[in-house]
Amino acid sequence: MSDEINVVTMPKLGETVTEGTIGSWLKNVGDTVEFDDPLFEVSTDKVDSEIPSPYDGVILEILVPAGETVPVGTEVVKIGAPGASLDSAPASPAAAPAAEAAPAAAAPAPAAGGSGFAGAVHDLTMPKLGETVAEGTIGAWLKNAGDSIEFDDPLLEVSTDKVDSEIPSPYDGVLLEILVPAGETVPIGTVIARIGEPGAEGAAAAAPAAAPSAPAATGAAPAAGDGKPAAAGGAGVMLSPLVRRLAAEHNLDVSQISGTGAGGRVRREDVEQAIASGGAKAAPAAAAPAAAAAAPAAKPAAAAAPAASGGFVATQVPGTNDPRDRTEKLSRMRQAVGNGMLNSRALAPQVWASIEVDYENIENVRKKYKNEFRAQTGAGLSYLVFIARAVCEILHKYPAVNSSLDWEAKTQTFHPYVNLGIAVDMDEQGLVVPVINDADQLNLRGIATQIKAKAGLARGKKLGADQMRGSTFTITNPGPVESYASSPIINQPNSGILCTDGVHRKPVAVGDTIAIHHIGIIGLVYDHRSFDGVTTGKFLLDLRNVLQDRDWEAELGL
Incomplete structure (x- = not known):
C-alpha cells in the first residue's frame, strides 16, 4: 500500500x-x-x-x-x-x-x-x-x-x-x-x-x-489525485482524476478517444466531446482482452460508428490551401474561450427566446440626465445599466432562472441573491466575465459604477480570478455594435444568459397613431433542463414591462 x-x-x-x-x-x-x-x-x-x-x-x-x-x-x-x-x-x-x-x-x-x-x-x-x-x-x-x-x-x-x-x-x-x-x-x-x-x-x-x-514536461503528467498512473489514454499518456471519473461514469473506452492535450493526453474537453457524440463506449468486462487487442485496428472505424446511430462526430474540415492565406497559432485566450463554449454547448440543451422592447421611456431619461449622471459618477447611463437593474429585480420572481444545475447529482441550487456576470470584450481577442456580487442590492448608480469599474479592470488585465467566480446569471451586450438579435452561449454553471442587442429608431403604433421610437430585441438563452419555455416567456414579458413602464426618472433621483 x-x-x-x-x-x-x-x-x-x-x-x-x-x-x-x-x-x-x-x-x-x-x-x-x-x-x-x-x-x-x-x-x-x-x-x-x-x-x-x-x-x-x-x-x-x-x-x-x-x-x-x-x-x-x-x-x-x-x-x-x-x-x-x-x-x-x-x-x-x-x-x-x-x-x-x-x-x-x-x-x-x-x-x-x-x-x-x-x-x-x-x-x-x-x-x-x-x-x-x-x-x-x-x-x-x-x-x-x-x-x-x-x-x-x-x-x-x-x-x-x-x-x-x-x-x-x-x-x-x-x-x-x-x-x-x-x-x-x-x-x-x-x-x-x-x-x-x-x-x-x-x-x-x-x-x-x-x-x-x-513527467508532466513530456505530456505524461501524473494524475493529480494520487501521483500514480491509474489509467492511460490511447497513446499511453496519463489521465487526470476528472477525466478518469467522467470516462468511468459514461462507460467510455479512453483508448478510443483522441487526445488534444500535450503528447496526445486526453483532456476533459475530449471526453465531453465523446460523451456528446455517443462514441467510444467501453466493451463489456468479459470482452475486455479481445477489445484491447483489436483497439488499434478498430480506431479508424470508431469515428463512423456514432454517425450510424444518429450521433454527431466533429471533424476538421480541410482548409483552402491557398498560398495567400495566413495561418497563426491561436492565442491562449482564444483557445480558452473556445474550449469554454464547446464545453457549455456539450453540457446543456440551450434554447433561445426573445422579446421586442420599446426603450422610448428610458431614452428620454438618458437624454435628460446622462451628462449630469456622468459628471457625478464617472459612469455612462447606458441601456445596459437599466436592463441590469431590471434583471436583478425580476430574477427574484423567477428563481429557476437564477439557479445552477448539477445534473450528475440530480440537484438544482436556487440563489436568493444575484451575482451578475457582465461579459467584457478584450479588444476582439476574447471575452471575460467579471462578476458584480449582490448586484440586486444596488441601485442604478451602484450598478453603473460597478459595470464601469469591472470592465476597466478586465481591459487593463488587472481582474483577479476571484472577481470572475460565483456568477448566478450573466448579461452579454453586443448592442453597441448594432446587432439585431443574438443567441449567445450560456456561461456555466448559470442556467441562463441575457443578450441585449442594438437599439434602433423604428415606427411603432402608439394608440391610434404612428410614432418613431427606440426599439430593440432582448434575448434569453436558457438551459432547458432547469426550466421551460413558459417560465422564459413570463420572465421576458415582465422584464419588458419594467423597462417600458417604470418611472426611471424618479428612481434615478437627479
Missing part, C-alpha cells in the same frame, strides 16, 4: 491576501475524498470561498482547526493516497498548526520529492482558478531555477478555460526546481515547482534533475 502523503496549504485567494481563516471543515479525518470534492471553507478579508480537494485519497490529518487564522501557504491538511490507512501516515505533533514551527521541524527531512535539498522544501502545485476548472496551462515562468524569491513575488502565469492569471509565490526562498515548463497543460494539483527556504542549497543542481523528475 502506498504511503504517499499530499499536503494541502492555505490558498491565496487574492493578490493582497496574506492569511485566511478556516471557517469549517467539510470532511473529517478518515473520510475518503475525490478530486474537486468540497474540503473546507476559508474566509479572508476579500472573499469567503469553498476550497475543493486537489487530490483523491483519505483525510489523514487536519492540521488547522476551524476558527484558526493562519498565513497563506501554511499546511492545513494531509491527504493520503486512495486506500491508505491512518496507520500509514507518520504521526504529526499536536502543535503542527503553528506555521512558525514548521521550518524547524522540517529542516532535517529531505525534500518531499526526494531531491535531497537542505532545509524545508515546499511543493508548488497548479492552482485551481475557478469552480469548474480542472487543468491549467503555464503561460510563462517569471523566475528561473536558482532565483531568490519573496512572498507575493510574481512567479508564473497560468491560463485556464476561465481566466489568465499571474500567480504570486506563497513562500520566501529559492526556486529550486521547475517541473513543468511553459506551454504545458497539467491537471489542478500537479506539482509544478519546488521552493526551498531562504538560503537552501541545491538550487544549482536542480536544473539537470528537473527533466527526469517531471
